[in-house]
Amino acid sequence: MEKIDGRRVRGDQSRRAVLQRAVQIASTDGLEGLSIGRLALEVSASKSGVATLFGSKEQLQLATVEAARTIFIEAVIAPARGQARGLARVAALARGWLDYSSSRVFEGGCFFLAAAAEFDSRPGTVRDAVAAIMDERDSYFAHAAAVAVERGELAGCDDAEQLAFEITALLDAANSRSLILGSEQPYARALAAVRSRLLHAGGDEAVLSAAGLSR
Amino acid sequence: MEKIDGRRVRGDQSRRAVLQRAVQIASTDGLEGLSIGRLALEVSASKSGVATLFGSKEQLQLATVEAARTIFIEAVIAPARGQARGLARVAALARGWLDYSSSRVFEGGCFFLAAAAEFDSRPGTVRDAVAAIMDERDSYFAHAAAVAVERGELAGCDDAEQLAFEITALLDAANSRSLILGSEQPYARALAAVRSRLLHAGGDEAVLSAAGLSR
Secondary structure: OOOOOHHHHHHHHHHHHHHHHHHHHHHHHOHHHOOHHHHHHHOOOOHHHHHHHHOOHHHHHHHHHHHHHHHHHHHHHHHHHOOOOOHHHHHHHHHHHHHHHHOOOOOOOOHHHHHHHHHOOOOOHHHHHHHHHHHHHHHHHHHHHHHHHHOOOOOOOOOHHHHHHHHHHHHHHHHHHHHHHOOOHHHHHHHHHHHHHHHHOOOOHHHHHHOOOOO | OOOOOHHHHHHHHHHHHHHHHHHHHHHHHOHHHOOHHHHHHHOOOOHHHHHHHHOOHHHHHHHHHHHHHHHHHHHHHHHHHOOOOOHHHHHHHHHHHHHHHHOOOOOOOOHHHHHHHHHOOOOOHHHHHHHHHHHHHHHHHHHHHHHHHHOOOOOOOOOHHHHHHHHHHHHHHHHHHHHHHOOOHHHHHHHHHHHHHHHHOOOOHHHHHHOOOOO
């Protein structure tokens, strides 16, 4: 049996507690809005304690991005993996993403869209980490769409990557419009558009409705 | 004849020069990245001189948002107004917006998408100003689409606002994906999708191609 190091366990718990708060702050005020001093204040820890856990501000930002990725996977990717491969999974991904955004898993809406907008013109390791996760998400959607096409469930689609681009564009617009306009309507618009796009590509209406993409 | 006040003219020129730089800085580093000290350094003016022109940081941010609006109108809206009302104008708006984004009129891509992402969770006058301009743009697209529908140029469309939501979603995704992934491909994807969406809604292929939405 492995011997558990008490200090290390407490360190991991502290890290997790700080990161839970950090992802929320970053989603509303940006990753640049994170500071070791502010986090220490918010989680009632000492500044030197938080500094020991993360080191530099950049390391804190990178750890926050990674913590947000874990939350995103649990909220959107894992439930979709519970659906059958193919169209059902594409629909579940879209529906799950809309729910993840509208339920404000992150107080400031999708963490990665906020982080991408903040860092897309600032070269460095944080930008690279955010870009890699955005690419990972887009690739996951594209792969799911490609499987649906291969299985003959989207007979009208000859370019799964294009379809995935269009679906994620609609999802992202729902997030950004909802936040800046303070309205729920963009989610209904995005849902209707994704449903219509998948129907137009030959998707089965019953499969879409079962996955929550109903009229 | 109106008597021109020399000091006022110089003040207006200085304001314009500072704002030309401010919109670029804000598009890459955010409106929070603007400071009177940094701007003074970049335009080789004194800090007190720039402070006199703008007053507070918030007033500087609001003046920057307004200056960006003027640049956006000149780049996207004015050329589209030169096109016939209806489908030609909808297509010109979409094409013009993609060119405005991809040619980096603002170094950090669309100024307003960056500003909206930065301020959508921060209540206040800056957020309200950005929200009003986003709403203005979306309404302009929706109005142009409604005119095209009324003129019978989009016979397959029964909801111009929905159509406008979908088109602007695709345009915005091209901007954000291009920036974070460092690729031109999202512009080609968005152009193909907008063209396809308008064709599907009954748009005339010749009108779309004439406006630059060609395959």
